[in-house]
Amino acid sequence: MGAFKYAVILESDTPPSIMLGQNIGGGIVKELKEVDVQLVTAAHLARIYNLSVNTIRDRLISINQGTEGKSLYNPKLAHTLLTxxxxxxxxxxN
Structure with a gap:
């Protein structure tokens, strides 16, 4: 039998404290890499932050990477501006 590969995806504001060569769940960590950020829609952000879509578009107009009809935002930048x-x-x- 050969060695099998498994992928675990973590979403976090800070990088995880996992080291190369560390034994996790009976397996050895061989590679760590950051995945490119996917752009999210105003409707997705509205669900997360409990705001209206129009409010999201008004507050994040400076980082809009889509068109007027399809507003797309970087979720990390949107989080800092919305919070x-x-x-x-x-x-x-006084």
């Missing part, structure tokens, strides 16, 4: 606090109005005076 930052937006301050409106005049600052408080």
């Amino acid at each position: 930052q606090k937006v301050r409106k109005g005049r600052p408080r005076v």
Whole structure:
């Protein structure tokens, strides 16, 4: 019998703490690589962040990589823009 190959896909904000040569579940880690980022639609982001599609398009107009009808966004950049606090109005005076 030969050695079999198995692929495990992890999604995370930070890289996993897995080392080459590490024994995981009876197998040895031979290769680690980062997968290219896929672009996501405004509807997909609306489901994740519980916002309307129009709000997503308005907030992320600067990173739109699609057309007006088909808005496509990098999910990592979208996360940073959608989770930052937006301050409106005049600052408080003490």
